[in-house]
Amino acid sequence: MGRRYGLGGPWVLRGVDLDLPAHTLVRIEGANGSGKSTLLRLLAGIDAPTEGRITGRRVQLCATQEPLAARTVAAAVTGQPKVHLASLLTAVGCAGLLGTAATAIVLLISDPANADHTVRVLLLPAGLAGLLAAACCALLGAAVGALCTRPVLHRRGWSVAATALAALLSLVTSGSPAKYAVTGLVTGSLTGAVHIPVVPLICAAAVAAAVGTVVCRLTSLRG
Template sequence: MNLRGVGRRYGFRGPWVVRGVDLDLAARTLVRVEGANGSGKSTLLRLLAGIDRPTEGRLTGRPRTASVPERFPVSLPFTAGGYLVHLGRIHVLRRTVAEARAAEWLERFGAAGHSRTPMSELSKGTSQKVAVAQALLAGPELLVLDQICVTQEPPAARTVAAAKGTSRAHLAALLAAVVFAGVLGTAGTLAVTVISEPRNTDHTVEGSLLAARVAGLVAAAVCLLLGAAVGAPCGRPLLRGRGWPLIATLLVVLPALVGNGSPAKYAITGLVTGSRTGVVQVPGLPLAAAALMAAAAGAVACAVATRRS
C-alpha cells in the first residue's frame, strides 16, 4: 500500500490533523506508529484502514483490511461467541466455519471461558480480545490495531503478534530466551573466573585464566543452545494444552543435558577434567553440535507452528 502526500482535516477550514504523509507499506511486515497524544496516530490508522478518506493526497493498493479501534462498544445484545459468529456470517462464512474460527480465536487469546458471557459483562481487556478476534475471522491481509496491546496480558499481546506471522513470533520468543540465557551464562562464568584461582584442584599446576574463561563461556553457550533446542518444540503454539509444555520440557531436558552423546555433557566433562589437570580444552565440537541441534529444532518448530496457525 502506498501513501503520497496524504493529509486529513475535519471541516473546510479546520486544522490539519495529519499532512504530507508519504509511506510505502510492504506485504508481510509489521509497522508501528508512534507519537505524542494528539499527533494524529488514530487518524492515520483510520485512513490506512479505509474508515476515513484523505482530504488530500492519494492512497493506493489497500488490500483486504480489518481494523480494531481503540474503543470497542460492549453494549451489544450478544454473547462473545455469538457476536463473533454473527460477524463471521456478515463476512459470508458458513455458520460451521464461523463457529470454528470464533472458538479458535477465543482459545488463542485465552478467552474461551467467556464464549457464553454477554458482551456487556466483559472486562475491558476481554472485550478487546473479542474485538481483535472479530477482525481476524475472515483472514485479512492488513490488520490495523489502535493501541490494542496497551491493556492486554503478555500472552494475549504475543498472540496478536503471532497473527501477523506465527513462525516469526515463535522465532522471536526463542531468540529472546537465548539472549537472556546468554547474558546470565556470561555473567555467571565471568564471576566464577574472577573469584577462582587459575590452578588445578591440587594447586600443583597453574593454568591459563584466559583459556578457562573462553572454555567456560563456550560451555555455557553449549548448554543454552541445547536448552533452546529443547524449548523450541516444547512450548506454544506447538503444545497448547495447559501443563503439557512443562511436562514435555522436564522429560526431554535431562537426557539432552546429561545423556550419553550430549554436547553439554562433553563440554562440562571437559571443564571438570581441566580443573583436575590444569589444562583446559575449549569445547569447540560440542558447540558446533549444539548450534546445529538448536537451528534444526528452531526451524522445525517454526514450520510446524506455521502449519498449525
Template sequence: MIPLVRYQSALLLRSQRWLGPVLGYAALMGIGVQPGEPVLDSMGYAAAGLLPVAAWLVRICVTQEPEAARVCAAAATGPARVHLSALLSATGCAALLGLVGTAYVAAVSAPMSGDHKVAVPLGSAALAGLVAAGVCVLTGAAVGALGSRPVLHGRGWSLALTALAALFALVLAPSPAQYAVHALVAGSRTGAVHPAVLPLAAALVLAVVVAAGVCALSPRRR
C-alpha cells in the same frame, strides 16, 4: 525481526516471570560456586546450570503473550516469526545469564587445576567457560522449544517431559552439553583447557534445526 524480539523481551521483563529462572540460577551459583575453588570445575558447574534455566525461559517466552495479542502479532508478521522472536528473546536472556555467571566464576575461582598443583590460564579458562555456557544455552533452548507449544500443549506433562529432557541432555553422551561440561571437568584434573568448539557447533545446528521445525509447525498448532 529485531522489533519483535524487543517486544518479546519487554513482555518478559514486565511480566516478572523471569524472576523464577534468574533467582534459581543465582541460587545454584551461590550453592555450587565457592570462592577459591578450581576455576574449570566451577565453570563446568555454572554452564550446566544454564541448560534447565534456558529451557525454562523458553517455556515462559512462548506462552507469556495473551492469546489475542499473539493472534494480532501473527496476523501482522506471521506466526512463525512471532514464535522465532520468542525463542530468540529467551535464548538471549539465558546467554546474558551465562555471561554474568562466567564472569563471576572467573572473579572468585582459583586459576588452578583440581588438585591445586597446576596453574590454569584465567583468560583461557574464561573463554572455555563461555563456550560451554553457549553450548548449554543452545541445548537448553532446543529442549525448551520441543517441550512447549506448538509441539506440546498440556502444561503438566509437558513440563515434566521438559525437565526430564533437560536432565538427559546433561548426562547422556550424545548431548553437546554433556561433552562441553565434561571437557571442563576433565581439563580441571590436569590443568589443560580445551574449549568445546565442536560441541558448540553441534549445539548451534541442533538449536537451528529445532527452531526451524517448531516455527514451521506454529501456523498449524498455535
C-alpha cells in the same frame, strides 16, 4: 488475508484486503456465516490469520506459554513463525546472558589452578571455554524448550515436566554436546588442561537451528 479453522477446513475468509484509517467508524455488513465475526476477531487480535497479516497496531511480544491472546495479537501483525522465532531468540539471549554472568563470577572467585593447586590455568582460555560451554548449553536448552512447548505441546503442565526431563537427559546422555562441554570443564578443573568446546558448540548450534526451523513452521499449522 485469510482465515480457516483446521488443516483441511473450509476458508471462512480469504482474499480480504482492507485499509482502515485510524479514528474512523466502519460498518461491516453481510449475511449469516459470511465471516463478519471472524473478521472482527482477527482485527481485535483474538485470532490470527491463517494467511496474510494485519499491520498498523502496536503490540507487546511475549515469550512462549504466554496467554493465547498475547500471542495472537503479535501473530496477526507479523505471522506465527516470526513471532515464535522471536520468542526462541529471546530465550537464547536470556540464557546466554545468564551463562556469561555465571562464567564471569566463577573467574572472579576461583583460584586459577587445578584441584590440587599443582598446575596454573590461564584465565583467558579458561574463560573462553566457560563461555563456549555456556553457549552450548543455552543453544541445546533452547532446542529442548522449543520441542517441549507450543506448538508441539500446548498444556503447560506437560510442557514443564517434559522440559525438565529433557534438559536433564541433555546433560547426562552420552553424545550430547552439552554433556561433552560440561565434562570438559570438570576434567579441566581437575587436571589443569583447558578444553575449548568448539565442536560441541557447532553441534548444538546445528541442533538448535534445525529444531527452531521445524517448530516455527509448525506454528502455522498448530499455533
